[in-house]
Amino acid sequence: MLESLYAGAVADANARQELVSLSEIERLASEAKPPLNAIALLSSGEFVKVIAEIKRASPSRGHLATIEDPESLASVYQSAGASAISVLTEQRSFLGTLQDLDAVRSAVSLPLLRKDFIANEYQVVEARAHGADIVLLIAAGIDNSVLVKLKTLAESLGMTAFIETHNRAEVEFAASIGAQLVGVNARDLTTFETDRNLFEELVHLLPDDCIRVAESAVRGIEDVQAYALAGADCVLVGEALVTGDAEDLVGAFSRIAKA
Secondary structure, rough: OHHHHHHHHHHHHHHHHHOOOHHHHHHHHHHHHOOOHHHHHHHHHOOOOHHHHHHHEEEEOOOOOOOOOOHHHHHHHHHOOEEEEEOOOOOOOOOOOHHHHHHHHOOOOOEEEEEOOOOOOOHHHHHHHHOOOOOEEEEOOOOHHHHHHHHHHHHOOOOEEEEOOOOOHHHEEEHHOOEEEEEEEEEEOOOOOOOOOHHHHHHHHHHOEEEEEEEEOHHHHHHHHHHHOOOOOOOEEOOHHHHHOOOOOOOOHHEEEOO
């Protein structure tokens, strides 16, 4: 499944590059409004930070929500207390677009994460051109050398690299390269099964100065409280928000104190 997702995302990026060259997307990135300092914004305060996600569908759950107006949902997230917004731009399985990123960027002042299956330079620069402040790099999906190269590129553009991990080796590698924003995803992207205990088992491998993000398996307040007790600085939540009362949930999650 993961290989298929990457193959589709890269094919779509190659098609876009046929229309907008790398040099042109680099020009657009250089002209974009400077990125926000996501590390500073996500590391401050005594409460868990909420990264609220714009998510229409997923391979494991199918259709979740229509979200015809992503900028309105993003505005709800911001007013309810979210600290950052994740925008899925993968179009085949998650039904996202870069136009969603543009729309959300125009509507909110929070850091934006471009969430996609990013494997090459073009996709990273493209994220910056469309207003992203953070770019997702999934350790399970790309070689370590490629991940380091793309992390370096993202940081040279002023963005924050968000390294997503799923096991001990990936967490240790993220720590070894000085990643400042690391997620432990309870969902195994090779099987799409979830392990709600995974974050607690691995978080101690990350240094104290790293922002530790718990991803997936958030159904309600109790899950966020459990992640906070385990040492989470942030939670990334999508499905629960787009299928429930987003305003109430974001507000409740963002009032949970860190351990």
